[in-house]
Amino acid sequence: MEELPRVQRVAAYAVILRGTDILLSRLAPRVTTDELWTLPGGGIEHGEDPRTAVLREIQEETGLQAQVSETSHVYSAHMPGVRRQGRVVDAQAIRIVYDGWVLPDAPEPRVVEVDGSTVEAAWVPVAHVRSGVVPVVPMVLEALNDHRPFQLQRVAAYALVRRGDEVLLTRLSARAASPGRWALPGGGIDHGERPVRALAREVQEECGVDCEVGELLDVHDLHFTGVAPTGRFEDYHGVHLIFAATVAADAQPRVVEVDGTTDAVAWVPVADIESGAVPVLDVVRHALAATLG
Numbered sequence: 001m002e003e004l005p006r007v008q009r010v011a012a013y014a015v016i017l018r019g020t021d022i023l024l025s026r027l028a029p030r031v032t033t034d035e036l037w038t039l040p041g042g043g044i045e046h047g048e049d050p051r052t053a054v055l056r057e058i059q060e061e062t063g064l065q066a067q068v069s070e071t072s073h074v075y076s077a078h079m080p081g082v083r084r085q086g087r088v089v090d091a092q093a094i095r096i097v098y099d100g101w102v103l104p105d106a107p108e109p110r111v112v113e114v115d116g117s118t119v120e121a122a123w124v125p126v127a128h129v130r131s132g133v134v135p136v137v138p139m140v141l142e143a144l145n146d147h148r149p150f151q152l153q154r155v156a157a158y159a160l161v162r163r164g165d166e167v168l169l170t171r172l173s174a175r176a177a178s179p180g181r182w183a184l185p186g187g188g189i190d191h192g193e194r195p196v197r198a199l200a201r202e203v204q205e206e207c208g209v210d211c212e213v214g215e216l217l218d219v220h221d222l223h224f225t226g227v228a229p230t231g232r233f234e235d236y237h238g239v240h241l242i243f244a245a246t247v248a249a250d251a252q253p254r255v256v257e258v259d260g261t262t263d264a265v266a267w268v269p270v271a272d273i274e275s276g277a278v279p280v281l282d283v284v285r286h287a288l289a290a291t292l293g
Contacts, residue, residue, distance in 0.1 A: 026119055
């Protein structure tokens, strides 16, 4: 028997999740006459970096600007006897699959390229993919089974600054994970930065005042899985060091940073926090409880 011509194709794709949905592309009739969906992505051009290729393909197939992870999964499928470009070949498909994400306020997906291999892009419930309601190529299920949310652990320092029956709080902006809620002033500790210095820096950036950092009151932590402000689906663990702190009696707090995660700062009555009149993050209640204990 005559040996079939060998064809090897290397392509890059991305698993892009948004809550319980996944972004998929529907293959064109010239590829398959059946309804069949795949991950957004496609062939890597000669000399092209795989990450550059997948970002290009996502834009062409969905119209969306995406970001992808540094690492990936690699899948290989050997398909002897399949038809490619009008002839029967011995094919091997090597697929590089990244973790991808788009901004939460990204527009609805739409196909941009003309006469390409896909004709539709849509957010599809993952449950419909797994149940078979939405027919997909095997790679989609393989990638979903292997996918794990990006793990992010963030260590931050926060200040409990009291003035009589009031506490100094900052309001989270639209750039933060819980916009509109109030939090303690503070933020992430940079690599190699001492927590006390990090806290003083953050209070100055968020409130425009100098503070004297005192004793460590308690440690609060928060663990959840969800969509980050960047649009990335994360397994998030926040570790929060809560310090007592003081500011000058005549200090006038004001927001200093521009386009940050804080859009307001104020002295808030503790009674308004306890009654729920002012919506706060759990770390605020935890800090107040730690001082009472």
